[in-house]
Amino acid sequence: MRGGPWPATSTLVNVPTPRMYRTQAIVLSRFELGEADRVLTLLTPQDGKIKVIAKGVRKPTSRIGGSVEPFAELQLQLVRGRTFDVITQATVSQAWLNLRDRLESAATAWYIGELAERAVEERAGAYPVYALLKRAYQLLDDGMAPSRLARWFEFGLADALGMRPEVDRCVECDRVLELDDDFRWVPALGGVLCPRHPGPPAEQTRLSLGALKLLKAYRRLDIEAIAALRVAPEIELETEGALRRFVRHMLERDARSLAFLDEVRAAPWSS
Numbered sequence: 001m002r003g004g005p006w007p008a009t010s011t012l013v014n015v016p017t018p019r020m021y022r023t024q025a026i027v028l029s030r031f032e033l034g035e036a037d038r039v040l041t042l043l044t045p046q047d048g049k050i051k052v053i054a055k056g057v058r059k060p061t062s063r064i065g066g067s068v069e070p071f072a073e074l075q076l077q078l079v080r081g082r083t084f085d086v087i088t089q090a091t092v093s094q095a096w097l098n099l100r101d102r103l104e105s106a107a108t109a110w111y112i113g114e115l116a117e118r119a120v121e122e123r124a125g126a127y128p129v130y131a132l133l134k135r136a137y138q139l140l141d142d143g144m145a146p147s148r149l150a151r152w153f154e155f156g157l158a159d160a161l162g163m164r165p166e167v168d169r170c171v172e173c174d175r176v177l178e179l180d181d182d183f184r185w186v187p188a189l190g191g192v193l194c195p196r197h198p199g200p201p202a203e204q205t206r207l208s209l210g211a212l213k214l215l216k217a218y219r220r221l222d223i224e225a226i227a228a229l230r231v232a233p234e235i236e237l238e239t240e241g242a243l244r245r246f247v248r249h250m251l252e253r254d255a256r257s258l259a260f261l262d263e264v265r266a267a268p269w270s271s
């Protein structure tokens with residue numbers, strides 16, 4: 001008989017999920033569990049964000065203990081569990097050891113890792129964000145200026161989420177922005193507003209022409225070209241503030257690691 005509620009095809013056949021699987025992963029955060037275990041939040045290309053257990057990892061005899069650290073790309077073998085999957089094997093594919101040597105690079109690595117963690121869903125493919133974070137860690141490890149790298153990452157993340165800020169046309173009337181415009185930055189509207197539209201002053205800030213040009217550079221240029229730009233420090237700071245407000249709007253709150261990053265940068269021994 002046709003027309004029943006069930007499809008008459010093989011879609012109902014229960015295909016067993018393999019119990020064991022392998023994946024590339026970057027550790028985003030972790031917390032201690034019990035005497036010797038650790039729960040890790042991982043970023044993976046195909047499963048997005050996953051929480052897994054590394055059992056016995058804090059014992060000195062652990063075979064995987066030294067491998068499952070942040071700021072490294074890992075090759076993992078896992079077994080599916082009821083609540084958390086369990087790591088059974090771990091090897092380091094990329095160690096990025098240099099970025100840990102400089103405090104500002106390490107603080108920036110935490111910051112962009114946290115942005116990735118907030119931006120990605122659990123158990124949903126995250127190829128663009130994974131590739132972006134991997135490249136960012138590689139660039140930090142190669143000695144790229146952390147502040148330029150962080151802005152480039154913020155732009156890339158907005159892109160990956162389909163929320164790239166508009167910096168060429170007015171977000172309200174679509175008019176191409178002229179060089180003599182009185183620009184305003186309105187993250188809630190997605191970018192730059194031209195002077196034709198009055199708006200609530202709390203939600204908008206003035207944007208200088210220099211900062212607009214730098215935002216356009218972040219949008220158009222690759223990181224190597226961006227790193228070579230000569231920019232006045234006040235323009236750099238203004239752009240940083242504008243993008244932070246944009247990210248706060250995009251992810252609906254400030255990153256926890258920002259306070260630490262700012263502290264590191266303000267310290268007198270930081271350079």
Ligand SMILES: [Zn+2]
Nearest residue numbers: 170172173194
């Ligand atoms: Zn307009």
